[in-house]
Amino acid sequence: MKTKFILPLAALLALSLFLGGCATGMTPSSWPGITADAERVYISGGPAVYAVNLETHAEVWRFAVKSTVFAPPALTEDGQLIVGGYDNVLYSLDPATGAENWSFQARDRWMGAVLVAGDTIYAPNADYRLYAFDLNGNEKWEKPFQADQSLWGTPVTDGKNVYFGTLGRWMFAVSAQDGTEVWKTELNGAVLGKPVLNEGVLYVGLFDGAFVALDAQDGNILWQEPLDSWVWAGPALVDDVLYFGDGAGNAYAYNLDGKQLWKQKLNGAVVGTPAVTADGLVVATDTGNIYYLSFEGEVVHTSSVTGAVYSSLVPAGTFILVSPTEGGNLLLALDENGAQAWNFAPAKK
Amino acid sequence: MWEWIVNLFTNILLIIYKYLGGNFGVAIILFTVLSRVVLYPLMQNQIKGSQAMQAFQNSKEWQDIQKKYKDDKEKLAQEQMRLYREMGINPFASCLPTIIQLPIMFALYQSVVRALAASPLQLLILQDAVYPVLGLPDIIPINSKFLWMNLAQPERLYIFGVGIPVLAILTAVTTYIQTKVTTPPPANPKDQSAMMSKTMALYMPFFMGWITYTLASGLAVYIIVANLLGIAQYAMMGKVNWKALLPAQKPEQKPQGSKK
Structure with a gap:
């Protein structure tokens, strides 16, 4: 090809690659959604829904969508896993195998x-x-x-x-x-x-x-x-007390009459719903800090993970399941002391 | 730095959106006008630079030098630079506005996507990007509808079930018109730079059309308005060559001897 064609084409190609890079900014994005049953945890983790065995910590199946998927999956009583994607499709999957039952566009x-x-x-x-x-x-x-x-x-x-x-x-x-x-x-x-x-x-x-x-x-x-800032996720309700966090990094407890019981300042914005355990609450922030709070609002101990935590935390047995964004792991299981018990990062296929 | 620029553009777009009608399409159009006003002095320089370059290409001295050093590219380049200096020409003056406009286009595109915040993570990023005085909770959700378009998505106008990419076509057409009517005819069409310009003029409309076919239609609105304003600016200066849009007439063939 002659130079007169090569240079302009190279310039256009470079422009195209740059704008292509910009286009990633257009890709709808969110944070992973987690749901667990007695055997598995299901994660809407971007390009696919993953099922991970809670005992072996191994991937059981993955269901790739055309675009991305972030909404937390939901289980039905008759054994379906319902999850909607950013490809505009609502899927019904078999929780055991990941096989598609039906879909709705x-x-x-x-x-x-x-x-x-x-x-x-x-x-x-x-x-x-x-x-x-x-x-x-x-x-x-x-x-x-x-x-x-x-x-x-x-x-x-x-x-x-x-x-x-x-x-x-x-x-x-x-x-x-x-x-x-x-x-x-x-x-x-x-x-x-x-x-x-x-x-x-x-x-x-x-x-x-x-x-x-x-x-x-x-x-x-x-x-x-x-409040001091925006509230994203819904509250957790335990024994007539509402627990939630805000964008300024506060964890709150309110009674059902609207009286503030306590307010605890944390490091980083709270996006997800706190997890409730027998001993208290677990609250995550977008700085990757995990706070174990008593029901009275005292910080019992803290932990941290790599990456921001926007997703709601999910209790599974004695573990708290955390899905950090951009931390390298799609899923982390923290024990009662906040130590990392196991992790899951999907293998590239 | 780049984030700062994107955030600035995002806030300007949202200020226009908030205070001038709550229409994001209108905000993009007004932002384009504003950016053109800011870049007006640079555009003037570009036009003057193009004119100076055309005068240079037509000068007898340059044509003589080209003939004299046609077999010595290095010497030809040296003489060209000398002539530039003597005639007070900055060879990059005509390129600078284009180079500046490209980052504006990229930043605007990212700003449009950021401002429309069509997903949770984008809304969180927008929350951090927007100046507190603007009061983001008061203006979200941003209305992304403009005429028949969703400005966050590639545009199609559905007629009898067929999606026609109207904005992509308009982008290609206005890019072609702008290039044709504002590019001065080269003194020597066989000159390499002239041939390169011609190739660019040929490919650019298709390329811009393809970009707007695939990306958010907010970018297409910006490009079309920018093209129309560019043509208008040249027209106000009397520099538009509308005849360039007419089919080219073949020059009369002069008898030539065969060359080896």
């Missing part, structure tokens, strides 16, 4: 975990819709419920209604039977996590840095508390 990404309630799967999607499926993957409602904005958080249900928040700062209640709207309440901040429903009251943190309680009957705001 939506218009946008599945950001949050689905809620499995009996024989119904409630699936929030970034296309502003909440879908309801039976266990065979058939839509149960005449049409999915369309909200005002993307749905990133997992819904909750009391059997009568399904409750969820949106990025558009609304909280919705829709009929579990047919998906029609029951009520909606405008909030001051986006809802990114899963609310907690307890005795007719919804508790949820907001991205504008507040924590609110709403009456599940009519959506009225019962109380709201300003």
Whole structure:
């Protein structure tokens, strides 16, 4: 090829490679989602869903998706693993083998975990819709419920209604039977996590840095508390106390009337839901610090991992499962003292 | 440094978005206009540099030197540099604005993706990037819809079920028009640099079209508006050669003796 072609083509190729590099910034990205049963832990870890044996710590299977997958998988009573990907596909997999049972193609990404309630799967999607499926993957409602904005958080249900928040700062209640709207309440901040429903009251943190309680009957705001920063994941509820963290690195405990019981300053933002153990709470931060707190808010001991921890921590037996981002390991199991018991990093295939 | 630039662009885009209508497409267009205003002096230099270069190419002295040293490339280069100095030409003056615009394009692309925060990790990154005074919780979610487009995704206009990449086509067409009407005709079309320019002019529209076909449509909006503003700027200076868009007329063939 002549020089007159080579130089311009080389320049365009370089430009193309640079923009190609930029394009990685466009790739939707999140942090791994973890779910565990008695035998295995399932991780939505980017390019694939992985199943890891909790005894041998070995990979049992992996299910590669077309794009990426980050939503925590959910298990059904009849033995399915439901997980949605950034390829817009909701998958039903066999938890033992990873074989696909059925799939459903939506218009946008599945950001949050689905809620499995009996024989119904409630699936929030970034296309502003909440879908309801039976266990065979058939839509149960005449049409999915369309909200005002993307749905990133997992819904909750009391059997009568399904409750969820949106990025558009609304909280919705829709009929579990047919998906029609029951009520909606405008909030001051986006809802990114899963609310907690307890005795007719919804508790949820907001991205504008507040924590609110709403009456599940009519959506009225019962109380709201300003915090130091945004709240991402839903709270943990233990013995009528709500535990959660915020972006400023605080761990909080509130009673159900909105009274702050304690506040503990940690190093780094708290994104995930704290794990609850028999002795207290385990809270992770985006600086890779793991805090073991008593139920009274005292730091019992600390640990650290390589990488940021955004994912919610998952207890599995005596271990706490941690999935750090960019730490080299997809999964770490910490013992009661915070020491690393074992790890899992998927082999390249 | 790069992160600082991307964050700056992200904040400028979000300020425009927040205070001027809450439309991200409009924010990109206004940002493009703003960047063109900031780069206006450089663009003027580019135009002047191109004119000086054209005068240089047409000068009798340069043509004589080319003939004289046609077999001595090193000497030819030395003489060329000497002439540049004498005529006060900076050979890179016409390239500089283009070189500066490329990083702007890259940074803007990353800023668009960052500002739209279409995934959790991107929202966390945006949270850290946005100046507190802007109040991110008040403006998210950013409305990524503009006309028929989702600015965070590659664009297709569906007509009878067929996805037509309208913006990619417009990018290719405006890039072609801008290149054709603003590039002065070379004094010697067989000169290597002229042939290289011609090749670039041929490939660039396809390349830009392909980029906008595959990447977020927010970038295509920027490129199209930047192309149109570029043409307008040349037009205001009376430097647009619209005839260049017409099919080229073949020069009359002069009888030539055969060469070995």
